[in-house]
Amino acid sequence: MNHTPTHIIPVKPVPVSTESVPSLAQTTCPYCGVGCGVDITMQQEAGNTVLTSLTGTPEHPANFGRLCVKGTNLLDTNSENGRLLFPAINGERASWDEATTAIAEKMVSVIKTHGPDAVALYVSGQLLTEDYYVANKLMKGYVGSANIDTNSRLCMxxxxxxxxxxxxxxxxxxxxxxxxxxxxxxxxxxxxxxxxxxxxxxxxxxxxxxxxxxxxxxxxxxxxxxxxxxxxxxxxxxxxxxxxxxxxxxxxxxxxxxxxxxxxxxxxxxxxxxxxxxxxxxxxxxxxxxxxxxxxxxxxxxxxxxxxxxxxxxxxxxxxxxxxxxxxxxxxxxxxxxxxxxxxxxxxITGQPNAMGGREVGGLANMLAAHMDIENAEHRERVQRFWDAPTIAEKGGLKAVDLFKRINEGKVKFVWIMATNPVVSMPNRSEVEAALSKCEMVVVSDIVQKNDTLKYAHITLPATGWSEKNGTVTNSERRISRQRGLLTPPGEAKHDWQAISLVAAKLGFESAFNYQHPADIFREHAQLTAFENDRERALNLSAFNHISVAEYDNLRPVQWPVTDAAKTGTARMFENGHYFTADGKARFIAITPRLPEQQTSAEFPFVLNTGRSRDQWHTMTRTGKAAKLLKHAPHATLALHPKDREALGIEVNSLVALDSACNTGEPVILPVVEDAQLRRKTCFAPIHWSASWGSNITLGALFNGAHDPLSGQPELKHGAVNLTPANFELHGQMIIADDSKLNIVSEHFDYWAKSVLDGGSTLRVASNRDVPTMARLLRGALPQAWVLTMMQSANGLVVLATHDKQLQFGLWLAEDFPALPDEWLDDCLQKDAIDAELQASLLRGQPDEAFLNGKLVCSCFSVREKSIEVAIAEGACSVEALGEKLKCGTNCGSCKPELKQILQRQPVLTAAVALTEEVVTYD
Known part of the structure; x- marks a missing residue:
């Protein structure tokens, strides 16, 4: 019997690529919940597969070839630099056998002494559906606890x-x-x-x-x-x-x-x-x-x-x-x-690539797999019977905020964190840090060597990342797409489902987790969605009940439900007026609005709102590797209404300290930008930057963990804070070519915030020490092999360091922040040699005129604000005209809204802009 759904198209075998013949592979972007298709050109070079170019997939129904700036620059974030490559126990390299044995033994010990609810998994919308499924099966069906929650709790x-x-x-x-x-x-x-x-x-x-x-x-x-x-x-x-x-x-x-x-x-x-x-x-x-x-x-x-x-x-x-x-x-x-x-x-609309896939397999602590309810005894029995599991969780588990509270209270003794960075993303950061520091065993599976959470790990496991992971994701319109493994995992990295299965085997459950390919897991997931599902649940993937590895490898995007009656998927739900309640009718819910918990007061008069920055993703462990993606916003900033800024006596680009009633640590310190579109007494800060990027960037500490009583989702859009000028004696800018030497220098400053350049790193720094003390400290900190040039005055210091005539280090300290263009400093770092003329310019802090073009607007083509204003003055009166002249907005399109705002700020051209836009609109 042929079980092949019509959207699976058999393909002829592709000949093995040679060094002269590139090949094309199709996968899915790993960022937001849009689920864009991505075409990758691959080339064999010296026996290794190299990803040479990337474009959007023209036929993928989520994006039809479009990609945003993050997706466009995926290959720039895909290097092995900074990757976690080997398992480690207490910082010492270990084998997978040693690491998984230690994990299994600790789980057994904790469960025997304290019960299954003393162990927990905290996972991520970055996992593929297959990873999520195996983790959920292990916890709820074999450990017997629903203490598996996900960072999707914070999202949707x-x-x-x-x-x-x-x-x-x-x-x-x-x-x-x-x-x-x-x-x-x-x-x-x-x-x-x-x-x-x-x-x-x-x-x-x-x-x-x-x-x-x-x-x-x-x-x-x-x-x-x-x-x-x-x-x-x-x-x-x-x-x-x-x-x-x-x-x-x-x-x-x-x-x-x-x-x-x-x-x-x-x-x-x-x-x-x-x-x-x-x-x-x-x-x-x-x-x-x-x-x-x-x-x-x-x-x-x-x-x-x-x-x-x-x-x-x-x-x-x-x-x-x-x-x-x-x-x-x-x-x-x-x-x-x-x-x-x-x-x-x-x-x-969801924020992560597989938040919905995680929901399908029960990734949240209050769910069972296949959209079944953990509080429903019939559902529990059904899932246990399907899995042939020794037990089944009988009640909902701990949701994210409560999970870390219970760890802090000592009630959860073991936690395994996968593909997420909760120290940064969770509210009440001090409590999360305290919890992880007390926990008897913290296991972290990740792709990076360093983030704010990893320093609390007793065991670290190297995971595969995008371009290596192989499985499926579901986007915000219920569309399942393949994320294909293109490269061999580096070092000893393993897929998350493999790591979970290894531990499951050592817990005595090998036969239930003996998966050889992600297709085996997907097939089982599909079968569970269809199991005893007589239109009771919309989630039904019965068309995939017998999917083969070849069919899985060639799976094309499709929206669930996918059944024998709807083999090409289902585009829209509820067209027949039938819902999935007991009586088939939708329910109105009586709503009594409630105010946010963190209300403002005389002591904390500002509402703090948080959100995403245009070119960054989550905690920047990937996008932060691409200098190009940091040019639009090199640092985290605090946006204030101009009148609020003036009332506080704070200048644009000066530093401001944020504090809240729940913060038990140092205040958050950010530079100020103006936003006249904000409501008065509100401010906005981006979520991505963290303590890995600066001395005082701990935004989550300002939120007290207030959350919805039903969903458990934290209130991260409404904090109550006070704002005060962050006063330092000296403010400065620093560049360094070798990131490994950054810590030995940054520790001598009272404040620092890092950004990445193509030639190294740049830092904004501040100090309450005097100039002679800073000069002495830097002489002792910088490598002796470097040639130092210092220019010192009563209220300022410039330090340059070269090695073989190449610039290695630069520092400009003064009473006011020097604000030198990063592009100029980056250009200097990348020069083969620094001549006398350029050294004099560096000592004076006087960049070339070519580098004074203002804020970056278009990341794709490095188009800056002043160039755009000149083009407008010369007659480019629409976004389309600017694109023709400067190319801005013609690639990913992420900068188009900002281009519109710049056009609207040009009063002389207001009528012309309106006329041009009208012509474009009605064309």
């Missing part, structure tokens, strides 16, 4: 909770095509222009094709995404549920209810409407602190649009009431019938 668990309450199952009802078919696109809690740039480009294209399409951005700050908006609602932080409760009431009061749909396909409408009844337009305006006319305009747009998408992300989810906010949005779509049809629905 509130959306999961909202979908499950409303639909009976964790089902995203929309797909990417809906973004191009809608009449109204609402972006709420999402800066898609930076976080999901490829989808943002589809949104831009949709608006050009359909000028009547409206876009509303709901966000306390006007992000780059607001450049696409017809209007921006800058609501008070934390009041999203108020806004959507008001919309539900407005729909009912203006005869816009889809009564037939409500009657046939939903329950709970009366209670939900009653809970929202007090939220009139005026009350919403008051609580959200926005003008009434904006509320009315938004509500009227929703009512008058036949189709509407509400596209939401971390700004909704990362809240102490994130599930309620998600359900407040879903309520509006159910009430108006704007769901289950093209161009309509509540669309949660």
């Amino acid at each position: 668990s509130s959306a999961v909770g909202a979908y499950k309450r409303a639909f009976g199952e964790d089902i995203v009802p929309c797909n990417y095509d809906d973004l191009e078919q809608t009449d109204l696109l609402i972006l709420t809690g999402s800066n898609a222009a930076w976080t999901h740039p490829v989808l943002f480009q589809r949104m831009e294209r949709a608006k050009r094709r359909n000028p009547d399409m409206k876009v509303v951005v709901v966000d306390p700050r006007a992000t780059d995404s607001a450049t696409l908006a017809d209007f921006h609602i800058a609501l008070k932080p934390g009041t999203d549920a108020v806004l959507f409760n008001g919309l539900l009431t407005f729909i009912a009061e203006n005869d816009a209810l889809d009564n037939a749909f409500i009657q046939a396909s939903t329950n709970g409408f009366t209670d939900a409407l009653k809970a929202a009844a007090d939220y009139s337009v005026s009350e919403v305006a008051k609580q959200c602190d926005i003008p009434e006319h904006e509320v009315l305009a938004f509500y009227s747009l929703f009512l008058n649009s036949e189709r509407a998408i509400t596209f939401f992300s971390m700004g909704i989810n990362q809240s102490n009431s994130g599930v309620d906010k998600g359900n407040a949005i879903i309520n509006c779509h159910l009430a108006s019938g704007k769901i289950g049809k093209a161009g309509s629905g509540p669309f949660s």
Whole structure:
């Protein structure tokens, strides 16, 4: 019998590549939840496979060839430099047998003494579905504890909770095509222009094709995404549920209810409407602190649009009431019938490449595999029987925040952390650090030698990374894609599923974890989704029940459910009005909005919001390796409204200290930038930089661990902080060619923050020591083989160090930060020799005119702000014209929103820009 689904296309064997014949492989980007297809050109050189070029896959339905700046530069982050290559026990190299034996013995000892709930796994949306499946199976079916949680808890668990309450199952009802078919696109809690740039480009294209399409951005700050908006609602932080409760009431009061749909396909409408009844337009305006006319305009747009998408992300989810906010949005779509049809629905977008794949296999502590419920005895029995497991977890496990609390309390004795960096990403950093320092055994599987979490590891295991990992991921529209292994793992690195299986075997479970290929795991996962599933669960991969290795290797992107009745997948859910609740009806949820927990006060008067930076990813263990990706934003910064900055007496680019009531360590220190689009008394900082990148970059310490009681998702969008100038006697800039010598120098400064250059590293530094002391310390710290040149004054110091006439080190210290262009300093580091003229320029801190072109805007073509302003002055009055002249915006497109903002800042050209954009829009 032929079980091959129609989307698996048999291919002829590809001849082995020779050194003169490149080959093409297709894989999936490892960054955000868009799930872009990537084409890789490979070449055999001296018997080794080399990845020579990378482009987007033209036929992949997630991106159709587009890639953002991070995806475009994947190959620049793929070196073995800094990779973790061998297992280690207490810092000493060990074999895999020794390491896995030690892990298994500790697990057995802890379970015997304290029970299975004293062990835990903390995993990641960076794992492939196959890794996730094996980890979940081991913990819940063989260890017998549900203490396996994931950093996806910090990303989209509130959306999961909202979908499950409303639909009976964790089902995203929309797909990417809906973004191009809608009449109204609402972006709420999402800066898609930076976080999901490829989808943002589809949104831009949709608006050009359909000028009547409206876009509303709901966000306390006007992000780059607001450049696409017809209007921006800058609501008070934390009041999203108020806004959507008001919309539900407005729909009912203006005869816009889809009564037939409500009657046939939903329950709970009366209670939900009653809970929202007090939220009139005026009350919403008051609580959200926005003008009434904006509320009315938004509500009227929703009512008058036949189709509407509400596209939401971390700004909704990362809240102490994130599930309620998600359900407040879903309520509006159910009430108006704007769901289950093209161009309509509540669309949660995930932040990681396989957050949804992890959800499919039970990666969260409150789930079972295959979308079954851990609290359901029938489901538990079914999964245990399918796995032929000796036990099954009988209750939900510890969610992320609670997990680290229990480790800190000594109740969890063993934790295995995979592919994530919780010391940086979790709130209440001091508690997480204390927990890991107390834990009897911390195992960390990772690809890097160093991050903030690894220093707490007793055992480290080298894992495979993108280009080596082999398996599947599921993107935000339920589309399963292959991430293919292209390169041989370096050193002794193993796939995460292999490491878990080795430990499982030493726990006595070898027969249940005897996988030889990821296809074996995927096949088992598919079979479990179909097992005793008579339309009870939407997640059904029965078409893959007998998938072969060859079919798996040639798997093409497909959206679940994938069954014999839907062999090519399912593009859109709920078109038939059937949901996956007990009675087949969707549920309205009565919502009572709650304020964020960390409220401002006289002592802590500023709201701190956090989020992503355009060119960086998570804790920068990959993107931080590419100097090109650090040029747009070399350091973490704190954005302030200009009037707040002036009131605090803080200059642009000066250092500011942030502190909060829960922070028990040193304040966070960041340089200040201005953002006139922020609400007053709010500030914004990016999440990516950490203690690996600077002396005072511990952002998570400012958040107290407040989290949603249902989802467990932490409130990372609303902290309460105070801001004070960070005063130092001396401020400086430092460059160094050899990163291995960085620590011996940076330790002599009271403050430092690093960035990467092509020729080495650059640091912003500050000190409370005087100039003679700094000069003496540096003489003792720098290698004796280097030739030092020092220029010292009462309030300043310049130090240059060369070796064989090449610049190795430079330092410029003064009362004020020198702000020398990184590009100039990088150029000097890369020169074969420093002549007398250049040395004189370095001593004076006087860069060449060519390096004074302002902030980098376009990372792909290194186009800077002043060049763009000159081009505008010469008549390039649109984004398209700037692209023709300078190439900016013509590759990944991530810089297009910023180009629009620069165009809008040129008052003389305002009319010309508007006219040009109108022509482009209607063309």
